[in-house]
Amino acid sequence: MGALAAGSVRGNLYMYDTNKAGGSTGFGTEELRTRVRAGDRVLWNCLALECEAFVGIAGIEVDKSVIEPERKVYPGTDVAYWIGTVKKDDIDVVPYRIRFLVGTRTEPITTTLSPTLVG
Amino acid sequence: MPQQLAIIVLVDVGNALEMKTLEGNTYLFDNMKLHGSEGQGTGELVTAIHGSYWRDGSQASEQVLNWLPYSLGSIPPTVPRGYEAERARQTDRQALAELEAMVNKPANQGADAAAQISQLQQTLGTRVKSTRRTRGPATQKILDVTGHVISYDGAAAHSYPPPVITDIYGEAVDKKIMYPAEYGSPDMVTDGWYWSATVDSTRPGTYTYTMAIQLHRLLLQGGDWTWEPVDLTCDSKIRIMSEPKRNAFTKSGLGLLPIPPA
Numbered sequence: 001m002g003a004l005a006a007g008s009v010r011g012n013l014y015m016y017d018t019n020k021a022g023g024s025t026g027f028g029t030e031e032l033r034t035r036v037r038a039g040d041r042v043l044w045n046c047l048a049l050e051c052e053a054f055v056g057i058a059g060i061e062v063d064k065s066v067i068e069p070e071r072k073v074y075p076g077t078d079v080a081y082w083i084g085t086v087k088k089d090d091i092d093v094v095p096y097r098i099r100f101l102v103g104t105r106t107e108p109i110t111t112t113l114s115p116t117l118v119g
Numbered sequence: 120m121p122q123q124l125a126i127i128v129l130v131d132v133g134n135a136l137e138m139k140t141l142e143g144n145t146y147l148f149d150n151m152k153l154h155g156s157e158g159q160g161t162g163e164l165v166t167a168i169h170g171s172y173w174r175d176g177s178q179a180s181e182q183v184l185n186w187l188p189y190s191l192g193s194i195p196p197t198v199p200r201g202y203e204a205e206r207a208r209q210t211d212r213q214a215l216a217e218l219e220a221m222v223n224k225p226a227n228q229g230a231d232a233a234a235q236i237s238q239l240q241q242t243l244g245t246r247v248k249s250t251r252r253t254r255g256p257a258t259q260k261i262l263d264v265t266g267h268v269i270s271y272d273g274a275a276a277h278s279y280p281p282p283v284i285t286d287i288y289g290e291a292v293d294k295k296i297m298y299p300a301e302y303g304s305p306d307m308v309t310d311g312w313y314w315s316a317t318v319d320s321t322r323p324g325t326y327t328y329t330m331a332i333q334l335h336r337l338l339l340q341g342g343d344w345t346w347e348p349v350d351l352t353c354d355s356k357i358r359i360m361s362e363p364k365r366n367a368f369t370k371s372g373l374g375l376l377p378i379p380p381a
Contacts (some may be wrong), residue, residue, distance in 0.1 A: 018191060
C-alpha cells in the first residue's frame with residue numbers, strides 16, 4: 001500500500017534471505033547482501049504486507065554472466081517465483097534490480113537502492 | 120466496526136531451529152508505519168495503536184489486531200489452500216500412471232527395471248507420517264521450495280510448514296490491555312486458524328506481550344519421517360497513544376476519523 005501510494009518501493013521494501021548463517025547481511029533493508037557460491041540456487045519471491053494487495057516480480061536485472069534468473073510457477077498454480085543458479089565463485093559484489101508488479105498498476109516499480117549478491 | 124490491523128510474524132525457520140531460538144530469526148511487521156509503529160521488519164517491532172476516540176473526543180470502537188505467521192524461504196502462503204496435500208495427491212497419481220506404463224510394456228522393451236524404480240521413487244518423493252499430537256502441518260510429503268517432492272536423505276534443503284502461534288500472553292494480557300484468542304474462519308492465508316485480539320485503547324502506555332510459536336523439524340522416528348514440534352517464544356510490544364483514530368482507506372487521505380461529510 002505504501003509502495004502504491006508513493007509510486008516507489010523506497011522505504012516500503014524489506015528484503016531477507018535464508019543465508020544469515022553463511023554471512024548475508026542487510027536484513028530488513030532494500031540493500032540485502034546475499035552471500036552466494038557457485039552452484040547455489042537463488043529463489044526470489046515476494047509477499048505484500050497487506051494480504052489483500054497483489055505484488056509480484058516482473059523481472060530481475062542482473063549481470064547474466066553471474067546468474068540468469070527465470071520466471072517459473074509453483075506446479076499446478078499461477079503463483080510465480082524467480083530462480084537462477086550462481087555460475088561462478090569470486091564474484092565480489094554484484095548489484096541487481098527487481099521490477100515489481102504492484103496492485104493494478106500497469107507499469108512495474110523498480111528498486112532504487114540496490115540489493116547485491118556477494119561472493 | 121473496529122479497525123483491523125495485521126501483524127506479520129516472519130520466521131527464518133531453518134535458522135531458528137538450528138540456533139534453537141527465535142531471537143535474531145524473527146522479523147515483525149505491521150502496516151501501521153504511518154501511525155508511528157517502529158522497528159518494522161526487525162525483531163523489535165513496537166506496534167502503534169491510536170486511542171479509541173473519534174476526532175471530537177467521543178468514544179469509538181476498539182482496536183482489533185490479527186497475527187499472521189509466515190515461514191521465510193518456504194513455499195509462500197499465496198499458493199492455494201491445502202497446496203502441500205494437493206501436491207502429495209498429484210505426485211501419487213503421476214507415480215501410478217508411471218507404474219501402469221511400466222507394467223504394460225512388453226517384457227523385452229522396457230528400460231532396465233532398476234532405473235525405472237529409481238524414477239518412480241523420485242516421482243513419489245518422501246512421505247511424512249503425521250502423528251496425532253502434531254497439530255500444525257498437514258504436509259504429507261517433503262517438498263522443496265519450488266513445490267516439487269523430493270527424496271529426502273536427511274540433509275536436502277526443503278520447505279518448512281508455516282510457524283504456528285499457540286498462545287499470546289504476558290504484560291499486555293495480564294493488565295487486561297488486550298484480549299487475545301485463537302479463531303477459526305475460512306481465512307485463505309492461514310488455513311483457517313488465526314490469533315486475534317481486541318485492545319483496550321483507553322490506557323496509553325507501552326506494553327509487552329509474548330507469542331508462543333511452534334516450529335516443526337523433520338525427525339526420523341521408527342523409520343518414518345515426522346514433523347517434530349519445537350516450541351519457542353518471541354516478544355513484541357504495543358504502544359497505545361491517546362491520538363484519535365486516523366483513516367486508513369486509500370484515496371481518502373490520512374485525516375482524523377470520522378471523515379466529515381463533504
